[in-house]
Amino acid sequence: MSKKPEVTFKYIFTYDYNPVYVNGAHGGISPRGDLVVNFYLERPPLPNEVTHELTPSGTIGAETSVEPEDFAQSLVRFVPTGVVLNYHTARELHHWLGEKVRELDALEQHKAALRAAAQQPGDEDVQH
Known part of the structure; x- marks a missing residue:
């Protein structure tokens, strides 16, 4: 009985291989007809700067300002990677x-x- 032909694939990972969690994608078809997919993680933003008042006892008190000003109305789509197929x-x-x-x-x-x-x-x- 003859054995069917086989091929074995070996996987080689780059030193900086790092799987990431994504919860969305954005992209389209390039002018050359390739599919471009950019993966993103949609999340609330982190502020650039937060200012708090100091209480009379020297502890951190209430938040008085946040930079950027539209922080509370914003979402971030962090794009860690993309692929072209x-x-x-x-x-x-x-x-x-x-x-x-x-x-x-x-x-x-x-x-x-x-x-x-x-x-x-x-x-x-x-x-x-």
Whole structure:
């Protein structure tokens, strides 16, 4: 019996490989027909500067000002990385992501079923 041809891929990571959490993406199609995807983490901003009053006892008191002034009305989209994909790679990634989302769907359904079962009264709770 002959063995089917195989290929083994070895993964090489750069010294600064660092996975990051993202919760959104922005991008589009470049003039050359590539898909440009910039990943971001959307979060409340950190102030550049905060000023507090000092109490008579020398401790930090109430906040008196924040820089920038529109701080409370702002959100930040921090963009740690992006990718550029050609058409064929974008299609392959789309397929791969679809498979992984289906796996996540199954996992979420399983977790929901376990939660529902845990909320049901068991036989020990039934009085005869």
